[in-house]
Amino acid sequence: MTGRPPALSLTHGAPATRVLGLGSTQPDRVVTNHDLAARMDTDDQWIRDRVGIVERRFADEDEQVVDMAVTAGAKALADAGVAPADVDTVIVPNCTMPAPIPNAAAQVADRIGVRAAGAFDLNAACAGFCYGLGIASDLIRSGSAGQVLVIGAEKLTDVVDPDDRSTAIIFADGAGAALVGPATDAGVGPVAWGSAGDLVDMIYMRENRYIFQEGQSVFRWATTQVAPVAMRAAELAGVELSDVDVLIPHQANLRIVEAIAKRLRAKGAREDMVVADDIRYSGNTSSASIPLALDHMRAAGTVDSGDVVLAVGFGAGLSYAAQILICP
Structure with missing residues (x-):
């Protein structure tokens, strides 16, 4: 190599970002504290006093993380009035995919209709959505992305011992999504x-x-x-x-x-x-x-x-x- 390396060009994106739309989904199956009490040594008042939960939603065997993420993500796009073709990046924070490969995000993007998207999963567990929202905002402001769909999706019932009272009363399934896009005035602050x-x-x-x-x-x-x-x-x-x-x-x-x-x-x-x-x-x-x-x-x-x-x-x-x- 001779001489100095070439100066690299840096793109500049939007001055700020904003959440443009929201969407969510939960399984149909409602599980009450009384339902859990039929299986383990607990009762409705004990659960309410310790964690405040009255009921939660459990996914069926054939309802997966990707399925819930697709539903929530599509609702967020509809809420924002944005077509899938106008989204270029999909981030799926989660910690309950059944295997690390393939990731959820590429599958979700394809099923929603976001073609050739930058797509990746993010595992920061229960902090994952805030991590994803921060990254989405920074990608847009740097010019690396135009509009980013962030979908937190989990099927925790796959990784909870149904007989463990300390966890089975707490965890549940569902997905929530936010579409993040460019803005003139800041609508998403620094993380x-x-x-x-x-x-x-x-x-x-x-x-x-x-x-x-x-x-x-x-x-x-x-x-x-x-x-x-x-x-x-x-x-x-x-x-x-x-x-x-x-x-x-x-x-x-x-x-x-x-x-x-x-x-x-x-x-x-x-x-x-x-x-x-x-x-x-x-x-x-x-x-x-x-x-x-x-x-x-x-x-x-x-x-x-x-x-x-x-x-x-x-x-x-x-x-x-x-x-x-x-x-x-």
Whole structure:
């Protein structure tokens, strides 16, 4: 090689990004606390008191992660009024694909009609959607992508021991999606993210088959360490906590959700800030929980277009991430 290497050209994308549309889906099968009590030593009040769940949705044997992701993703495109041909990248955060190859994203893109898409899965467990949303926004702002479909999709019933009371009462199935596109004014803030790999043994796959979590340790960590991440996301976006209309923590446990909200209110968040409690009727759906909750709240009228939303995900890894977004 002689001489200096050529100067590389760098593309510049949109000045900002925004969530353009939302979509979600859940299996038809509703599983109540009474249904679980028929199988294991538990009861409705015990479950409500500890995790706040009333019921959850379980997928049928032939309903897979890819199937749910396709449905949620197609709904997000329809909500945004965007054709599949106008999307060039698909990201599917998940941790429950039955095998690492092939990934979900390429299959999902093809079935939705997004041809020749950049397509990849992302595993940050329950923080996955926030990781995916942050990456989507940065891809668009850098010029590497035009419109990005982010779909959190999980079939946790495939990796939960149905006789393990500590996990079988919590986890469920579903998918939630957001289409991210270019904007003049910012509608997705910078992501505040990180990890605590020294705590990896709190949540892992037992015998490479079933989820195990040290419930009390996870609870203590989440109720003390997650709120500062949410505050950092607001700071990065130039938003005061008092500006936040809606808080959507990962729907891990209602007591954790309420503890995070309490800490944020003590730091300046409003008393009338709406706090997601989708876990009551959806259970913990890992990377799907934040977009599922947002889509459900919008449909119920508890969240309006233009509301300032603070989303924060946290889970196995331990991985965590948060950002401010404007509800479409």
